[in-house]
Amino acid sequence: MEPVLKVENLVKRYAKRILVGPPQDFLALDGVSFAVSSRSTLAIVGESGSGKSTLASCIACLEAPTSGNIWFEGRNLAHSAESELRKTRPQIQLIFPDPASSLNSGWSILEIVAEPLALQGKLGRKERELLACSLLERVGLSAEIAARPASGLSGGQRQRLAIARALTLDPKILILDEALSSLDCSTQAQIANLLLELQDTLGMTFLFITHDLTMAAHLADEIAVMSAGRIVEHGPTPDVLRNPSHEATRQLLAAVPQLPRSSWPAIQQ
Amino acid sequence: MIRRRKIAIWLLVLGTLHAIVICAGFFAPYNPIEQDRKNPYLPPMRLHFVDTQKHFHLRPFVYPFQLRAGTFDQYVEDTAQPRSLHFFVAGAPYRLLGFLPARLHLFGAGSERIYLLGTDAFGRDQFSRLLFGGQVSLLAGLFGAAFTLLIGWFVGTVAGYFGGWRDELLMRIAELFLALPWLYLLFAIRAFLPLTVNPLEAFFLIVAVIAAVGWARPARLVRGIVLSAKERDFVRAARGFGASGFYLLRRHILPETSSVLLTQAAILIPQYVLAEMTLSFLGLGVPEPVPSWGNLLSNLQQYSVLVSYWWMYLPALLMVPFFLGYLGLASALQESPEPYKIERRSLGSLA
Amino acid sequence: MMRYLLRRLAHALLLILGVSVLAFLFAALAPGNYFDEMRLNPQIAPETLTALRVQYELDRPLPLRYASWVNSVLHGQMGFSFAYNSPVAPLLLVRAKNTLLLTVTATLLAWAIALPLGVWSAERLGLLPDRVISWGTATLLVIPDLALALGLLVLAVRTHRFPTGGMVSLDSQSLSAAGKIRDLAAHMALPVAALVLSSLPLLVRHVRAAVAEVLQAPFLLAAEGHGIPRLTLLFRYALLAAANPLLSLFGFSIGALLSGSLLIEVVMSWPGLGPFLLEAILARDIYVVIGGVLFSTIFLAAGNFLADMLLYWLDPRIRMENTSR
Numbered sequence: 011m012e013p014v015l016k017v018e019n020l021v022k023r024y025a026k027r028i029l030v031g032p033p034q035d036f037l038a039l040d041g042v043s044f045a046v047s048s049r050s051t052l053a054i055v056g057e058s059g060s061g062k063s064t065l066a067s068c069i070a071c072l073e074a075p076t077s078g079n080i081w082f083e084g085r086n087l088a089h090s091a092e093s094e095l096r097k098t099r100p101q102i103q104l105i106f107p108d109p110a111s112s113l114n115s116g117w118s119i120l121e122i123v124a125e126p127l128a129l130q131g132k133l134g135r136k137e138r139e140l141l142a143c144s145l146l147e148r149v150g151l152s153a154e155i156a157a158r159p160a161s162g163l164s165g166g167q168r169q170r171l172a173i174a175r176a177l178t179l180d181p182k183i184l185i186l187d188e189a190l191s192s193l194d195c196s197t198q199a200q201i202a203n204l205l206l207e208l209q210d211t212l213g214m215t216f217l218f219i220t221h222d223l224t225m226a227a228h229l230a231d232e233i234a235v236m237s238a239g240r241i242v243e244h245g246p247t248p249d250v251l252r253n254p255s256h257e258a259t260r261q262l263l264a265a266v267p268q269l270p271r272s273s274w275p276a277i278q279q
Numbered sequence: 280m281i282r283r284r285k286i287a288i289w290l291l292v293l294g295t296l297h298a299i300v301i302c303a304g305f306f307a308p309y310n311p312i313e314q315d316r317k318n319p320y321l322p323p324m325r326l327h328f329v330d331t332q333k334h335f336h337l338r339p340f341v342y343p344f345q346l347r348a349g350t351f352d353q354y355v356e357d358t359a360q361p362r363s364l365h366f367f368v369a370g371a372p373y374r375l376l377g378f379l380p381a382r383l384h385l386f387g388a389g390s391e392r393i394y395l396l397g398t399d400a401f402g403r404d405q406f407s408r409l410l411f412g413g414q415v416s417l418l419a420g421l422f423g424a425a426f427t428l429l430i431g432w433f434v435g436t437v438a439g440y441f442g443g444w445r446d447e448l449l450m451r452i453a454e455l456f457l458a459l460p461w462l463y464l465l466f467a468i469r470a471f472l473p474l475t476v477n478p479l480e481a482f483f484l485i486v487a488v489i490a491a492v493g494w495a496r497p498a499r500l501v502r503g504i505v506l507s508a509k510e511r512d513f514v515r516a517a518r519g520f521g522a523s524g525f526y527l528l529r530r531h532i533l534p535e536t537s538s539v540l541l542t543q544a545a546i547l548i549p550q551y552v553l554a555e556m557t558l559s560f561l562g563l564g565v566p567e568p569v570p571s572w573g574n575l576l577s578n579l580q581q582y583s584v585l586v587s588y589w590w591m592y593l594p595a596l597l598m599v600p601f602f603l604g605y606l607g608l609a610s611a612l613q614e615s616p617e618p619y620k621i622e623r624r625s626l627g628s629l630a
Numbered sequence: 631m632m633r634y635l636l637r638r639l640a641h642a643l644l645l646i647l648g649v650s651v652l653a654f655l656f657a658a659l660a661p662g663n664y665f666d667e668m669r670l671n672p673q674i675a676p677e678t679l680t681a682l683r684v685q686y687e688l689d690r691p692l693p694l695r696y697a698s699w700v701n702s703v704l705h706g707q708m709g710f711s712f713a714y715n716s717p718v719a720p721l722l723l724v725r726a727k728n729t730l731l732l733t734v735t736a737t738l739l740a741w742a743i744a745l746p747l748g749v750w751s752a753e754r755l756g757l758l759p760d761r762v763i764s765w766g767t768a769t770l771l772v773i774p775d776l777a778l779a780l781g782l783l784v785l786a787v788r789t790h791r792f793p794t795g796g797m798v799s800l801d802s803q804s805l806s807a808a809g810k811i812r813d814l815a816a817h818m819a820l821p822v823a824a825l826v827l828s829s830l831p832l833l834v835r836h837v838r839a840a841v842a843e844v845l846q847a848p849f850l851l852a853a854e855g856h857g858i859p860r861l862t863l864l865f866r867y868a869l870l871a872a873a874n875p876l877l878s879l880f881g882f883s884i885g886a887l888l889s890g891s892l893l894i895e896v897v898m899s900w901p902g903l904g905p906f907l908l909e910a911i912l913a914r915d916i917y918v919v920i921g922g923v924l925f926s927t928i929f930l931a932a933g934n935f936l937a938d939m940l941l942y943w944l945d946p947r948i949r950m951e952n953t954s955r
Binding site: 067070071097099100102104106111112113114116125126175176179 | 511512513515516517518519520523526531534
């Protein structure tokens with residue numbers, strides 16, 4: 011099947027120019043290539059600084075890569091004009107790591123969820139409100155709280171809100187950039203299950219970026235391991251976990267806290 | 280909540296003070312330009328309730344002055360001719376708010392004159408000049424601050440949002456403006472403009488000059504806010520929904536600048552009132568006979584006035600409440616909305 | 631270290647250059663010039679005026695005038711004063727010395743008072759001494775500078791304690807050296823007091839805020855646990871840690887003091903740059919005005935440079951940032 015997203019040789023270089031002295035460049039992505047099939051979940055794991063967030067920004071068209079290709083729906087997003095990108099961005103939504111800063115805390119919950127719709131300007135106010143409330147219910151938030159300010163929500167509730175907001179424009183791809191990392195364990199599990207359910211019903215593709223291998227194992231069909239701006243290993247989840255071929259993967263596996271043999275989770279399946 | 284109440288209180292104080300100045304025609308007994316050449320440099324007339332026969336009068340009254348025998352600059356009260364103060368009297372015509380013709384004044388004494396703050400060299404009532412002068416000085420301060428903030432807001436937004444060479448250029452220019460002590464800059468700009476202009480032109484000139492001096496600091500502040508807001512996740516998220524730059528600025532970024540602009544306004548307005556006062560004091564501002572707070576104090580530059588007529592200083596003290604009001608407002612605005620208590624760390628508590 | 635020094639120096643010089651260009655631009659846009667007043671005088675022939683204008687190069691295009699002015703600066707002349715018929719630089723230097731005397735004294739005194747007051751306030755945050763000092767500074771802050779200066783003047787006149795104008799008494803030549811110093815000090819007392827009182831509130835507040843924040847830091851608690859005496863803690867640990875914001879404040883306070891000194895010199899007849907500049911403005915003596923403005927910029931840039939150097943010396947983090955790896 012044709013992959014819904016194909017990344018070829020993506021390079022992102024940050025140039026740091028000071029007035030005197032040689033420029034100090036920082037290479038965040040050093041030739042990243044992979045493909046994602048429709049309705050699947052690809053987990054991108056790696057330690058801090060491996061370039062995962064930069065990759066997410068580039069795919070979501072929030073930053074322009076230095077070179078390389080990003081193929082989505084027949085278009086190369088790395089070489090598209092701003093006006094083209096503005097039409098494409100709603101299709102690839104990004105959920106941010108910190109739910110507190112990804113929502114404008116001065117706004118009400120309804121305003122936040124309905125913002126993308128208001129931006130697109132296609133629906134009337136009543137219709138926007140209805141759609142927004144239905145999406146709130148979808149992610150497990152009650153529509154009654156819609157009028158309240160967003161500042162009163164807990165971390166898990168905020169991420170649900172962020173997901174609801176992302177869903178309003180019917181995206182094809184949802185990128186979750188460490189979206190669960192700031193939540194406590196039980197909330198993480200709840201939202202992970204929500205995501206699985208959404209994927210089943212809406213047929214979405216997920217890009218799950220994390221440093222948590224256990225969560226990746228739970229959610230992903232394929233795992234790609236990143237280290238120093240490159241993908242060093244890529245394969246179906248069980249293969250990567252059982253037979254890691256790269257040192258980076260092995261280090262990540264070793265970092266997973268080991269529970270006593272009798273209660274090993276499904277990671278060992 | 281406490282912060283909001285404090286802000287409200289200070290706004291009330293300022294509003295009352297400004298209302299008095301705006302309705303200067305009503306609160307002042309006389310026209311500030313009216314001269315009384317026979318009575319120059321009169322000291323303030325004191326309000327009395329008890330007369331020389333120890334009778335109490337509910338209606339306050341004042342005594343006119345007469346020269347002490349043998350001197351020509353010392354006055355004594357002439358207790359033989361008390362003048363009663365009447366309230367809500369008809370007096371010299373004026374225009375309320377600039378266009379409503381009216382004749383009602385808060386107080387007066389009929390055909391006699393009452394000088395609560397004394398008179399100046401031309402016999403003009405200092406109290407009236409204080410109130411009318413306030414209109415000029417406060418208005419100059421308000422307009423100047425408004426223009427400065429407008430310029431600073433625009434420059435800061437462009438620099439912060441677009442970044443790159445625009446940011447570099449604008450901030451370098453701002454640095455130039457900040458490299459000069461502001462009064463020198465003010466003078467330099469004023470110096471290079473026509474010196475003798477009519478009062479209206481002078482007023483606008485001063486406002487323009489003042490505004491041109493102070494835009495750099497607000498610009499830097501706004502730039503900082505726009506820069507950091509631009510990178511906030513909710514702005515990036517909005518970009519993800521297909522928002523245009525204009526939308527981002529309007530809905531997300533610029534609202535973040537409102538608090539700093541308000542605080543800057545409360546800080547800048549008194550500074551600019553002072554700037555106008557300084558210019559007028561030195562003869563570079565609003566020219567005579569239009570009163571301004573600077574004009575009011577300018578004759579204190581003469582030694583003879585300092586020695587013999589020191590009460591000419593009193594209007595300066597009455598200007599203080601205005602500055603107090605702005606200071607209070609600025610303090611209240613700068614308090615964080617949820618003030619946390621800074622623990623007092625007194626040394627020696629470990630002993 | 632040298633590279634940082636040179637970089638800051640280059641920065642300061644560029645700033646001064648930029649200001650000179652700005653000042654010249656303003657002068658170009660200015661309507662009217664020194665000789666306009668003379669035009670009204672029927673006794674002066676128009677040809678004389680034209681000749682004078684050519685002599686003073688007023689009819690040449692602006693960039694050329696700027697170039698010749700820069701040339702004049704490099705030769706130590708800074709243009710020509712129409713009113714005094716002399717190069718600008720010597721006139722300004724005399725006045726600048728007096729202004730410097732005033733400003734430097736006021737700066738030192740103001741900081742010498744503000745630092746202990748601010749540190750004490752920060753240590754006794756919320757208690758009586760802090761409250762008293764806060765109220766005191768608020769009162770001072772509220773009185774506009776002009777009113778403050780004039781008020782001091784009125785007080786001086788009423789109490790006959792201080793001389794109210796000028797820099798030295800008429801008979802100062804005949805005094806002994808000590809007498810001369812005392813005379814100078816007596817004349818300086820009022821202007822310096824006015825400058826110090828007007829800048830004190832802001833300084834005290836900022837010192838208080840900076841030190842209060844540092845006092846929260848855990849490292850201070852640890853130091854106290856080591857038994858370090860209180861005064862050392864306050865002045866060598868806390869104050870040094872607050873050096874960064876305070877030194878920026880120092881640079882800013884110099885600018886404020888220079889501005890303040892302009893007004894106070896005029897009010898109190900102190901023969902510094904202030905009254906001279908004012909006179910030049912009223913007479914349209916543009917090279918004097920440009921020169922005066924330039925001098926004030928140089929002082930401010932020098933003050934900021936000094937602050938930068940002090941900070942480099944005091945704050946190891948700045949040193950680390952600026953040494954090449």
